[in-house]
Amino acid sequence: MDDFELDVDTAVTPLGEGRYGATITDRWDVGGRPNGGYLLATAARALLAEMPHPDPLTVSAHFLASPPQGPASVDVEVVRRGRTVSTGEARLHSGDRERLRVLATCGDLGALDGPVRVTARPPDLPPRDACVGGQAALPGGVEATIAERFDMRWAPGLPGWANGQPSGAAEVAAWVRFADGRQPDPLALLLVPDALPPTAFELGLFGWVPTIELSVHVRARPVPGWLAVVVRTRVVQGGYLEEDSEVWDAEGTLVAMGRQLARLALPG
């Protein structure tokens, strides 16, 4: 499994006493800064190595400062060991500064049981062969290496901003898989909710949209295959916006819900 890009780039090395070494690569960047979901997945790799339960159920990440490419460390504390769930904390440092702090409650997604009542529906995406692949150039010539890590398929004409016509609706949806054939798993579900271009672009608000905080609920283990991902924003005010995401697997199961608070930093 460690030949896949996500696994190589989030790999951690135990250094003892809950500390892990990591390397922040430049393959998950937007405008030269590593994507928040990628940093979260890296911290989670270390955290999951220490936790008594195998899967993240709910993860809360507060982003402190963008780390440069290069070596980093992750310190993990097991806060509480429980029978069905456990809670831990991870702190990602690089260059003597803490960059990211994460709280996570973990469990066993293979052991879940209970009634199913789902009124949410997968995004209204056309079939994949009616969708358009390829990577849209970001506004202002911003480079995004993260775009090369995914195969994303959009409804024709979308995203609107990439075709010169922001849709006016702060919603983006796409079929998503890893470009190198890696299959989705709970670790990937920490990254995918933050992988699509900002919803704000569809409102014609072109700027830097850094993640302040990202939370993800992992609700089921995904089956192999494509993911359907949708991200919606309903409130832009005061220089902040929320991005609410849903990730559905190839069998139509809701496998993750994400929510982030992002800052809207417009030029000028």
Place this chain on the structure above:
Amino acid sequence: MDDFELDVDTAVTPLGEGRYGATITDRWDVGGRPNGGYLLATAARALLAEMPHPDPLTVSAHFLASPPQGPASVDVEVVRRGRTVSTGEARLHSGDRERLRVLATCGDLGALDGPVRVTARPPDLPPRDACVGGQAALPGGVEATIAERFDMRWAPGLPGWANGQPSGAAEVAAWVRFADGRQPDPLALLLVPDALPPTAFELGLFGWVPTIELSVHVRARPVPGWLAVVVRTRVVQGGYLEEDSEVWDAEGTLVAMGRQLARLALPG
């Protein structure tokens, strides 16, 4: 201000080096256990006393174990001091056990500026004089002292479960204010998203619905007056559900968004 119930019951006393004393009262209980939002507000009181910015912008709380009524302590760490936002952590202990850990990124809600694009709408509640007050008895004779802390007004016939007819839609909405006349503020907005009865009851799923994790985005300072609160669940599966909440102030501004992951523990 300290005569109001919320302020009395979340009061903290500085003990030095970031530690605060607190008292968990029995006035915010559901079934003899303190409400998660109340515990979060108590931890946040201590945290905000240490932070360089006055308001919580985004708060993530992981609940470890329900504390008994009585003395507690909160340890606060300022993780990062920034110009526009700061991040801190609070740990609530009682009886030598950690009960709650909170990450919070704070800022100044009075200093926010930027374009406003809002497609979310306040809940479709009848005017207050067409609504019904009073407290519904919880299923199974469970006592909820927290119900006495609020004045809640429901659309006639709702909540459905309280009238013997669960609506089948996992949504609850109400006009909400504190029973003692306390006006809403950002601290109160950490509590209110967790104050309504569980959405699961409207699906006829009557059980214990403990909060695993609760996150709240505070998006604006509320004006004085009633709050309109709505809580929705769209995915119940595997013994877990999300509760997504919105809080709107008396001028129709979205002032908070909450999301929690809760466990659905059904009897038998």
